[in-house]
Amino acid sequence: MNINKALIAEAQSKAIDISASLALVDVEMQAVNAEINRQITSDVALINQLGAYIINAGGKRLRPATILLAACAGQKASVAGNSTVISLAVIIEFIHTATLLHDDVVDESSMRRGKETANELFGNAASVLVGDFLYSRSFQMMVSINSMRVMEILSHTTNTIAEGEVMQLMNIGVAETSEQDYFETIRRKTAILFEAASLLAAVATNQSRPIEQAMRDYGLHLGIAFQLVDDVLDYTADASEMGKNVGDDLAEGKPTLPLIHALARAEDNDRDTIIAAIENADRSTFNDVLKIIESTGALAYTARQAREHAQLAQNALAIVPESVWKNAMLDIAAFSVNRTH
Numbered sequence: 001m002n003i004n005k006a007l008i009a010e011a012q013s014k015a016i017d018i019s020a021s022l023a024l025v026d027v028e029m030q031a032v033n034a035e036i037n038r039q040i041t042s043d044v045a046l047i048n049q050l051g052a053y054i055i056n057a058g059g060k061r062l063r064p065a066t067i068l069l070a071a072c073a074g075q076k077a078s079v080a081g082n083s084t085v086i087s088l089a090v091i092i093e094f095i096h097t098a099t100l101l102h103d104d105v106v107d108e109s110s111m112r113r114g115k116e117t118a119n120e121l122f123g124n125a126a127s128v129l130v131g132d133f134l135y136s137r138s139f140q141m142m143v144s145i146n147s148m149r150v151m152e153i154l155s156h157t158t159n160t161i162a163e164g165e166v167m168q169l170m171n172i173g174v175a176e177t178s179e180q181d182y183f184e185t186i187r188r189k190t191a192i193l194f195e196a197a198s199l200l201a202a203v204a205t206n207q208s209r210p211i212e213q214a215m216r217d218y219g220l221h222l223g224i225a226f227q228l229v230d231d232v233l234d235y236t237a238d239a240s241e242m243g244k245n246v247g248d249d250l251a252e253g254k255p256t257l258p259l260i261h262a263l264a265r266a267e268d269n270d271r272d273t274i275i276a277a278i279e280n281a282d283r284s285t286f287n288d289v290l291k292i293i294e295s296t297g298a299l300a301y302t303a304r305q306a307r308e309h310a311q312l313a314q315n316a317l318a319i320v321p322e323s324v325w326k327n328a329m330l331d332i333a334a335f336s337v338n339r340t341h
Helices: 003-013 019-023 026-039 045-055 062-075 083-107 118-122 124-145 148-171 179-204 209-236 257-265 268-280 283-295 298-319 324-337
Strands: none
Touching: 019 026, 019 324, 026 062, 026 083, 045 083, 045 118, 045 124, 062 083, 062 179, 062 209, 062 324, 083 118, 083 124, 083 148, 083 179, 118 124, 124 148, 148 179, 179 209, 179 257, 209 257, 209 298, 209 324, 257 268, 257 283, 257 298, 268 283, 283 298, 298 324
């Protein structure tokens, strides 16, 4: 069995069904979905059409679920009646959706979650502008919450995401990108929104500063683990199961951790192959690059890094009182590294 098949087999053997965990906040999520539909409404028809398409495109909505579970874990009770928590979950989902719209334009992506991307159907201009609408709607909702702390956290988060996006853009085609630069990019681009989600849950339920820090650390490491696994799946997953094209990162010239690790350990000829693939954004060499990645243990290394961050996420919750919601958060951390799509 080759390395990538072994990784998939291991993930399948440890796969966790988080449907029961998500069911714990089903009532809260229904309130979130209702508020999403209310807030996305506009008298501009294209916003309604494109917004509905991307919002209803599928996915587990793990970022809003993270807020809801963390808030329930903090209160040790349902937060269905906490309008601030519900609004924050919607804001996080809108920010995430806006970044997806912008990412797909920048990356020239044509498929996400097994469907055509919004930019493929509606065009780049419409996708960017509706993404802007979702950002601005998010800030309108932030203002209505009337909390300077919330505004501070979310304004910092959105600015950091933008910095991460630019850092990733600067790294495209740059084969000498360091592992340190890579981790800083994914911290800003991906992990910061998970971090904000869990932190805001603690803030909105008036938790102590130690609990706030625990929730913040949980979200940070959860987000890093998710991104690392996504980077592995770009080389190992089945396209129909993953819902996007395998090898997209290579086709976009993105030096992700498997490539960075392999480049540091490959023989000269193999190094030349990887460098050329990154610099030329060349998907045609995918099979050759995959063999090099496998031979250098880069996929196993990346998966190991993901497991370490998932463990750090779980460890962060040690001071959080026991509850079914805390257990669900632990399960989501385990799920983040034991999935095949």
